Amino acid sequence: MQGFPLAWPGMKIGLLGGSFDPAHEGHAHITREALRRLGLDRVWWLVSPGNPLKQRGPAPMTERMSRARRVMAHPRVDVTDIELRLGTRYTAQTLRQLKALYPGVRFVWLMGADNLVQFHEWKDWEWIMRNVPIGVFARPGARMAARGARAADEYARYRLPSFAAKMLPDMTPPAWCFLNVPMKPISSTEIRERGEWVA
Template structure:
């Protein structure tokens, strides 16, 4: 294993929380802590992306976003990484395939906010993502209804675990997904940037 990549061993369950983190904020941390508990994960990795292909404007420099995220994270099982930049992937499907090759025996779960589920069908190779890993969907303010009626939710309704079975998600063969409602922290990177705080 390359020394510049996070450590993981076969049998571990790791949630992958991808995004631009432009900037990271307490809402990201709250969702990650809840994902550890609800889905019974050993770790959550924040995949701080070089850039989001669905966003027209590029984010702040990667080194700056990593530094802010690492300063914010105060949990020993939440790891901030720029692994996508290190392994040269740009799209989630590519990243997941590469991680599964690099970490045989590790069970990965893709984590996303309910707002992302609403537009998940626009992601490149989104059905390949559903076929490779279980997906944990965490409700965020104002996005619950749109997520529940999302195209991906409809197509994969047969693969949905009930919220009370969330702890089984990492051990359920894909396609599998679970939607959980969380106590809300209404924080967003977009709002932080709009206020001129970033």
């Protein structure tokens, strides 16, 4: 599949999706922690054409991809435009296609705790919970809210303790884990508001 990352059955691959508008050290930090704490072989950044939950459109794709590759220059991380190539708009659509394209690959969805708070608003969020293990990473200001999130509450019995996080990629969904990691107080919104978004 030209333009798609290589992967083979049995590989453990974390998927970090988002508009990355712009990518920053917080994204890179979560990625490095995911590789280490979850025992992943690789992480793919899924730079999305646009976020359906955000009113404002993102910066041009080429600019966001270019910056993301500079921010996350790591031999085990692929910055991709998979969603653009697949023509998918929602995470569940992307995951369905990736699971079909890469049979036997153990995908893990990665997200910050701020996304867990609104996860129940995502299209087909329960399908995601039931089909892909999820690693949730602490984010400034969202740790307590995430613990009371609807998804966290409804799927509480499927939560893996953080000390067993390396088991997550091998778990049969639903399975998720909340990881308290040293937090980076930075966000894409703040960078845009400060006018520091430079491709």
